Amino acid sequence: NAGVMQNPRHLVRRRGQEARLRCSPMKGHSHVYWYRQLPEEGLKFMVYLQKENIIDESGMPKERFSAEFPKEGPSILRIQQVVRGDSAAYFCASSPRDTTNYGYTFGSGTRLTVV
Amino acid sequence: KNQVEQSPQSLIILEGKNCTLQCNYTVSPFSNLRWYKQDTGRGPVSLTIMTFSENTKSNGRYTATLDADTKQSSLHITASQLSDSASYICVVSMANQAGTALIFGKGTTLSVSS
Numbered sequence: 284n285a286g287v288m289q290n291p292r293h294l295v296r297r298r299g300q301e302a303r304l305r306c307s308p309m310k311g312h313s314h315v316y317w318y319r320q321l322p323e324e325g326l327k328f329m330v331y332l333q334k335e336n337i338i339d340e341s342g343m344p345k346e347r348f349s350a351e352f353p354k355e356g357p358s359i360l361r362i363q364q365v366v367r368g369d370s371a372a373y374f375c376a377s378s379p380r381d382t383t384n385y386g387y388t389f390g391s392g393t394r395l396t397v398v
Numbered sequence: 399k400n401q402v403e404q405s406p407q408s409l410i411i412l413e414g415k416n417c418t419l420q421c422n423y424t425v426s427p428f429s430n431l432r433w434y435k436q437d438t439g440r441g442p443v444s445l446t447i448m449t450f451s452e453n454t455k456s457n458g459r460y461t462a463t464l465d466a467d468t469k470q471s472s473l474h475i476t477a478s479q480l481s482d483s484a485s486y487i488c489v490v491s492m493a494n495q496a497g498t499a500l501i502f503g504k505g506t507t508l509s510v511s512s
Contacts, residue, residue, distance in 0.1 A: 287441070318502075325402075325487065325502035326442070374441050387500070389441030 285309075287377050287390035288357075295396045296365050304360040304393045308377030315358045316387065317343075317350060320372040332358060365397045400425045402490050402503035410509045415478055419506045421471040421488030429493035433462050433473045436485040436505065445473070445486075478510045 288307040296302050308315050313334055318326040328342040332352035343350065347365075352358040362369055372394050376387035402423045411417050423431070430449045434442035446455045446462040448471075454463045459476045475482055485505040492499045 289441075323504070325504040327502070328500065376441075387444070389443070391439070391441045394439075 287312075287375055287388050289373075289375050289390035289393050291393060292391065293394050293396070295398060297398055298366055299364050302362040302365050302369070302395055302397075304362075304373050304375075304395070305357040306360070306375030306377075306390060307357040308375075309388055312377035312379050312388070314378045314380065315352050316376045316378075317358075317360050318374045318376065320374060320392075322371075326374060329360070362395075365395070367397050370395055370397045400490075400492065400501050402488055402501050404486075404488050404503040404506050406506060407504070408507040408509070410511060411478055413478060413480055413510050413512050416474065416476050417478060417508065419473045419475075419486050419488075419508070421473070421503060423469050423471070423488070423490045423501070423503075425469075425490040425492055425501050427493040428466065428469075429491040429499070431462075431464055431471050432489040432491065432500075433460070433471075434487040434489060436487055438484070442487055475508075478508075480510050480512060483508060483510045 287309055290305050315332045317329040319329055320326045330343045330350045331339040335354050347363045349361045372392045374392045375390045378387050405420045430447055432447045433445045435445055436442040445457050445460050448455050448464045450466050461474045464471045485507050487505040488503040490501045
């Protein structure tokens with residue numbers, strides 16, 4: 284079991300470009316969560332998805348950010364027209380079921396730098 | 399407001415010494431409390447998870463305590479090793495919720511020196 288796989292590990296984008304971050308959950312996990320971590324800050328929830336469904340996107344900015352978890356393939360966090368403030372570490376976690384009773388497994392994150 | 403506060407913000411100790419990290423929370427309704435270890439450049443890794451009825455839980459040299467009445471938790475590290483240098487994050491889970499259920503503290507950065 285390879286764990287939660289995120290790629291790329293590091294991503295550099297110029298202002299105005301698009302960033303695509305990928306997350307493959309652990310085998311058997313159908314729940315995916317995205318978090319953002321700014322320097323010196325705690326992880327902040329962005330979005331919770333199950334296969335083909337967005338369950339909770341209350342933590343995601345309403346503009347430029349979108350997420351999907353298709354029937355086949357990894358979950359994608361997409362940031363359009365990136366700005367310097369989007370520079371952060373983005374972590375994905377997966378779980379087999381409801382998070383209140385089961386611990387998450389985190390990926391190693393994608394560090395996005397906007398120049 | 400649901401919050402998790404950790405102290406100290408950072409800590410430096412000598413190898414072999416013990417240390418205790420603190421976590422205070424104001425999260426309701428409470429489901430469980432977790433401690434994670436996050437190495438630099440890596441994702442958080444779970445150390446312990448405690449429900450309302452559990453007062454203490456150990457994982458090797460790590461021992462977590464929970465006082466649900468005062469809404470406080472601590473993580474005690476015994477006989478520290480250089481590999482313990484990391485950020486330790488307290489996370490409180492809210493009951494009956496999914497996506498936004500986990501409230502993260504900012505972490506305590508521990509540096510163990512030889």
